[in-house]
Amino acid sequence: MKKRGQMRKNFIEIILLLLLVGLILLAVSSFIINRQEGAVSKSYFNKLVNEINSLESGSTSEGVVIFINPGWFIKGFDKGQRSPKSCEAEACLCICKKGSITTGFRYDCQKKGFCEIFDKNLRLEKDGQHKQVNLQPGGHSIYLKSDGIIILSEKALEEEYKDVEKIKVKHVMDTEDKSMNNVLMAMEYAKKNSIVRRRCYCGDKCKEYAELLVRYSKENGIPDPLLSLSLMMQESECRADAKSGSSYGLMQINLNAQGLPLTWPWYNPETNIKKGLSILKNKYDLFQKGVSIGTCKYDKERKGIIFTGCKRVVFYKDWQAAVRGYNGCGCNPKYPSQDWFVEEVFKRYWQISKFVQTQTT
Known part of the structure; x- marks a missing residue:
């Protein structure tokens, strides 16, 4: 009986050890995936910021498409509005990882996100099946869709629709x-x-x-x-x-x-x-x-x-x-x-x- 009890105890310990190893591997892989996902999202976000700055300096865009990772969102904060600490009280644009239903945009962006400060407000508005960032003032249309971003300047639109x-x-x-x-x-x-x-x-x-x-x-x-x-x-x-x-x-x-x-x-x-x-x-x-x-x-x-x-x-x-x-x-x-x-x-x-x-x- 003692031997059987010892075997049962050893078996349980092995199962627990395997579970622990599995949890560690899951945590490590999740960390690596999240880190890679964050790096990719930041790279896309930097491209978006560069495009906006380029448009503001007077260049035009023929329609740049930038993709956003699933589970991330883009949010604009106005100057003076409660915003993440990295751009507190400034006008900024952020790309952030979605949290739970109970958490707000600001908290999600503060926990995991990247923000860029701008000298003017950038607003995200719903426009039919799209969302749009309106540079105020400015002549640029930046459409945010679930699968990506299409950037156009008003000058490009005028050329596109001239006839x-x-x-x-x-x-x-x-x-x-x-x-x-x-x-x-x-x-x-x-x-x-x-x-x-x-x-x-x-x-x-x-x-x-x-x-x-x-x-x-x-x-x-x-x-x-x-x-x-x-x-x-x-x-x-x-x-x-x-x-x-x-x-x-x-x-x-x-x-x-x-x-x-x-x-x-x-x-x-x-x-x-x-x-x-x-x-x-x-x-x-x-x-x-x-x-x-x-x-x-x-x-x-x-x-x-x-x-x-x-x-x-x-x-x-x-x-x-x-x-x-x-x-x-x-x-x-x-x-x-x-x-x-x-x-x-x-x-x-x-x-x-x-x-x-x-x-x-």
Whole structure:
């Protein structure tokens, strides 16, 4: 019995020893992985800081993409705001390791993060499916996505969109079936390819959405359903569950602006698309009648609107004016990148139209 008891004791000790060795190995490997992850995150962050400083010195960026490690986030702190000790009370930008739900941004950044002090505030604002750092003042757009950062300067945007005003919406004379096939073809392409910084995440609902876009484009006199698709991609990237502030669904219907109750079925694709395209047509009709809305002032001589945004004053007419009215007429300081809303929608429309044309001729 003594011998059996001793064997049992030795066996337990061996098991405990193996567990202890396993825990030590796990801790060491976790430390090494975290250290490597931190080094990579810091390297990416330094690249971001260098790009911002370069933009501030007057250079332009054609679109630098910088990736962020999963589990990390970027946070901007204003001058005078409670910030991590490494940049206390200063305007700074930090990349930090996410903590638990109960910990705050400041604590997470203080515990594990890297910060850089700037001479002006950098703010992170939600912009559709993106987040944007707004340099104040400054003319730079830095879009933060879950998988990376796209940096553009306003000068680069001006160059990118310089010919957009020449893009006209073509009047499609196709049969309903052909129009639907064209829209579906464009959606399938946009599922796998980013078109002017947007994709179409329609999943197994592409055919349903294509049918709705064709039907309600025709019902509202919108000349080409591909324009409606480009607008939907701009607003939600074809996500029926998209929410941003008081805007909801595929076409990002603003319930407050439309006087709709919270119980309005925005999540229903048909209801949402039907409403969105009727709003677009309404804006088109108003501007055709010479109505001014907000900072969209009607110009009788040129038969269009002069839009004053946060950083731009631009002339639009016809369906470009309608798209401007759809997004809003004015400057929302939280989202200054919306100054380029029309240009993004129309450049995407031109690109998907060109793609469809190459596939059908």
